[in-house]
Amino acid sequence: MTGGQAGRLRHAEHVMGTVVSFDVPACAGEEVPACAGEEAGPAGDGVGGALGRAVRWLHWVDATFSPYREDSDVSQLGTGEVSLAQCAPELTEVLEACAAISVLSGGYFTTTPDGRFDPSGYVKGWAIERAAAMITAAGSAGHCVNGGGDVQCVGDRGSGQPWRIGIADPLRAGSLALVVAGRDFAVATSGVAERGPHIVNPHTGQPATDLASVTVAGSGLTLTDAYATAAFAMGSGARDWVESLDGYEAFAITSRGADWQTSGFAAYLA
Amino acid sequence: MRRVILTIAGTIAGLVALLSFKSHVPTVPSASVSTTGGSGTAGTGSTGGTPGPSSSPATVPGEFPMGSLAGELTVGETAVTGQLANTVYGPVQIQLVMRNGKIVKVAVLRQPMNTINDIRIGDFAFPKLIGETLAAQTAKIDAVSGASYTSAGYIQSLQSALDNRA
Numbered sequence: 347m348t349g350g351q352a353g354r355l356r357h358a359e360h361v362m363g364t365v366v367s368f369d370v371p372a373c374a375g376e377e378v379p380a381c382a383g384e385e386a387g388p389a390g391d392g393v394g395g396a397l398g399r400a401v402r403w404l405h406w407v408d409a410t411f412s413p414y415r416e417d418s419d420v421s422q423l424g425t426g427e428v429s430l431a432q433c434a435p436e437l438t439e440v441l442e443a444c445a446a447i448s449v450l451s452g453g454y455f456t457t458t459p460d461g462r463f464d465p466s467g468y469v470k471g472w473a474i475e476r477a478a479a480m481i482t483a484a485g486s487a488g489h490c491v492n493g494g495g496d497v498q499c500v501g502d503r504g505s506g507q508p509w510r511i512g513i514a515d516p517l518r519a520g521s522l523a524l525v526v527a528g529r530d531f532a533v534a535t536s537g538v539a540e541r542g543p544h545i546v547n548p549h550t551g552q553p554a555t556d557l558a559s560v561t562v563a564g565s566g567l568t569l570t571d572a573y574a575t576a577a578f579a580m581g582s583g584a585r586d587w588v589e590s591l592d593g594y595e596a597f598a599i600t601s602r603g604a605d606w607q608t609s610g611f612a613a614y615l616a
Numbered sequence: 617m618r619r620v621i622l623t624i625a626g627t628i629a630g631l632v633a634l635l636s637f638k639s640h641v642p643t644v645p646s647a648s649v650s651t652t653g654g655s656g657t658a659g660t661g662s663t664g665g666t667p668g669p670s671s672s673p674a675t676v677p678g679e680f681p682m683g684s685l686a687g688e689l690t691v692g693e694t695a696v697t698g699q700l701a702n703t704v705y706g707p708v709q710i711q712l713v714m715r716n717g718k719i720v721k722v723a724v725l726r727q728p729m730n731t732i733n734d735i736r737i738g739d740f741a742f743p744k745l746i747g748e749t750l751a752a753q754t755a756k757i758d759a760v761s762g763a764s765y766t767s768a769g770y771i772q773s774l775q776s777a778l779d780n781r782a
Binding site for chain 2 (some may be wrong): 360496497512522558
């Protein structure tokens with residue numbers, strides 16, 4: 347579905363088992379040549395064209411990395427049907443990045459969360475960040491891409507106003523816990539998903555139960571998302587861990603309804 | 617409040633259209649709101665709203681009209697009917713029942729042929745979604761970050777209300 351008020355480009359794409367929402371508020375037609383799709387951007391097709399390419403990129407990521415598709419590179423690599431060399435080169439890039447994050451998080455970030463190979467904790471944020479970058483390359487100075495609750499904001503929302511991102515309250519469906527605001531930043535929340543297996547603490551093998559949700563804010567969604575995933579698995583130890591990470595802040599709601607935040611998180615409060 | 621009603625009617629029309637699950641077809645929902653009757657006397661309701669461009673309320677083949685709630689209003693309730701929104705999925709028309717400035721019921725007067733036909737307004741999440749939409753508008757947010765939702769979960773989510781607002 348694509349649409350919106352005059353000048354604002356919005357699109358929601360069903361992909362990767364979720365919905366990815368695009369929002370380009372400053373597409374005021376002729377005022378912004380990039381949005382008019384006329385000879386703007388490296389591909390010469392403007393923001394609209396970049397949006398189409400971003401959508402195709404997401405579907406390619408889905409086909410290549412989905413652990414729910416038997417014929418994806420991830421599934422075939424996981425079962426040993428193919429070797430890494432036979433996979434798309436992005437697999438190598440992703441695996442190397444995941445290994446580094448696993449080390450950084452003391453093993454709480456893992457590509458085998460259920461015992462089978464699944465790098466989704468990295469792939470989704472990475473795919474969204476790259477989709478947003480495609481739109482930046484086409485000339486958009488401000489846009490927001492939300493991949494199922496993990497958000498990459500580029501620039502601001504126009505008129506110098508920061509992007510405002512509501513953080514869902516994990517204990518009260520439909521309500522917001524708080525609102526964060528910023529420019530050129532990413533927000534990722536990890537918590538008990540509406541469906542699917544619980545996030546497991548890889549060290550104990552048991553579901554992670556300390557936290558109802560944890561939200562990490564940083565500059566790029568790839569790492570922000572991966573750190574949020576690791577932080578949720580970590581539970582109460584996540585606060586000190588994110589505190590130690592330069593450029594990342596966290597806010598969490600515990601299973602009992604209390605909350606904590608890292609020392610720099612206040613800079614994001616709206 | 618009128619502006620909010622207008623936005624919500626547009627949001628819901630867009631959502632009903634989205635529920636048809638057609639793939640990647642652009643939609644231009646253009647609902648606006650006309651307030652129908654609703655005087656204060658007990659038991660008086662308003663007659664059903666006038667559809668927009670099409671003059672005749674007769675059923676178009678392929679549509680599944682639901683009855684107007686205007687005949688069932690109780691004291692203090694008003695029926696507010698949006699104009700016919702000609703989305704690419706098909707025509708959608710929403711009716712809201714207001715009481716004391718709050719939306720208490722939603723009726724889908726017209727919906728496209730391929731929508732999920734078991735939308736029972738009482739059971740469906742529209743009232744919850746409306747509350748969420750109002751909250752989101754109050755907070756003036758651009759997007760929602762939360763634990764990952766599935767495609768089906770998205771439909772009833774705050775993010776979909778934001779994506780569909782006029």
